Amino acid sequence: MPFSKLGLSNPIVNAISELGYIKPTEIQKQAIPIILSGKDLMASAQTGTGKTASFVLPLLEKMQSDGTVRSRSIHALILAPTRELAAQVEANIVEYAKYLNLSSLAVYGGTDLEPQKERLAQGVNLLVATPGRLLDLAYQRALFFDDLEFLVIDEADKMLDMGFIDDLYKIIDRLPRQRQNLLFSATLTEDVRYLAADTVSNDVVEISVSPQNKTVAKIKQALITVDKDTKSALLSHLINEQHWDQALIFVEKKHSAAKLVEQLGKRGIIADTIHSGRSQAMRNQVLSDFKSGKLKFLIATGIAARGVDIDSLSRVVNYDLPYPAEEYIHRIGRTGRAGAAGEAISLVSKDDFKNLCAIESLLGHLIERQEIEGFPVKKVVPISILNYRKD
Structure with a gap:
């Protein structure tokens, strides 16, 4: 029509x-x-x-x-x-x-x-x-x-x-x-x-439309288990080894965003961040650089990322799992726009278990888990309890 x-x-x-x-x-x-x-x-x-x-x-x-x-x-x-x-x-x-x-x-x-x-x-x-x-x-x-x-x-x-x-x-x-x-x-x-x-x-x-427990069909969801203290090292490894061209990376708190920018920088990866603590002029410049492709890796809180609208964005990363679970749907919907293929990767530690249960209950199924060679998980993430509701 x-x-x-x-x-x-x-x-x-x-x-x-x-x-x-x-x-x-x-x-x-x-x-x-x-x-x-x-x-x-x-x-x-x-x-x-x-x-x-x-x-x-x-x-x-x-x-x-x-x-x-x-x-x-x-x-x-x-x-x-x-x-x-x-x-x-x-x-x-x-x-x-x-x-x-x-x-x-x-x-x-x-x-x-x-x-x-x-x-x-x-x-x-x-x-x-x-x-x-x-x-x-x-x-x-x-x-x-x-x-x-x-x-x-x-x-x-x-x-x-x-x-x-x-x-x-x-x-x-x-x-x-x-x-x-x-x-x-x-x-x-x-x-x-x-x-x-x-x-x-x-x-x-x-x-x-797109009911809350349905995600965009062409978005490939991946769940990588990892210990909390090796998340930044694993993210750097994925960026370098898989030759990521661009990614929008979600964290829960603005101080986490600044810390992750610093950690990636020490490993030679240039990233920037938008959050409520930065001036509007600076946020506008960072967004402009990300949309143009000049900036490859943008780290953002979920709230600050509202308005990030890029049709060609191929990958989002949940460095921290969000709460409520519906925010997960909102985040991964920023890739796979207009029917294009997209990838949503979640780095999940044992501390994320309750949020993971809520997300997988909302989805109605378990997300396939992966463990990356060289990053053994010492604190095992339990299998989710479906139909779980976090208070």
Whole structure:
């Protein structure tokens, strides 16, 4: 089914065709017609499913076709949990709206407030924002929502995990009651549903694609058992011996990221990191270098990696296993994009056992285990207990 059959007009279809979009993904096929119909939507979709286009494209269509965007005011607000994701979504908007007379802006913390205020004063139709920075601007009366028609809450589960619930309600209280609401989340947890109950209408449409216990078929998952104190040496060995061209490496804490960069550097491997402790300018530069291929190995916390969007990324590594288990699905979804082959490697020590049980219970099967020659495991990782739930 071509995009034109979903109700998108030629300017949008032409723009996405130039980006290599040939046919819509499952989330796009389901979500775009619902959004174009004006209904509220609550969608469960993993990273790598094309969810950003699934809400941006119909918003652009509605805004340019119904003739309501005649002012310089904000008509669509997209809330994102991190700076990187906000910047990535706005970059997508610019690409998709190439042939439209619509303006967009991303606002987030870690950058100077004044240029954002000046840009808002010039007029913005689609605003992408992190909650904290949006409230800062609202308190300074730098933006108003009198003409707002659309609210999108992206990655709602992560938004709640990061403690933004109070900020979200403060923002929602400032918005017109008459609006179309779109909520996207990797998982529709009980907390997400509570948020939705206070946000969307009673006749909301709920859809789910790539269910949380299903991973992208072409992603090869590998589990390598290793003692905790030899993880960095094993990672260096894999990079060198298997001639890895590039990898996104996940750790749980920002101090772990800095330590791993140092450990790899001592073995002649150049890596860099993004985490909340680095300036936004530095994070932007590191991301740019990684996307261009100039930087081969990026080490990131799960939260900081939101917004890392690289279609050709062939490999992700879980240096630390994540919790909750759904975050594992989110992480590995950053490879194997658009049906391409991808590899997800997890380095697992005995300390990771509880997280491993939760992940394999979510998957519904055990991941095949490997042990690398030269790295004998002294502390054996037990076989997972399926149907395990970590408290």
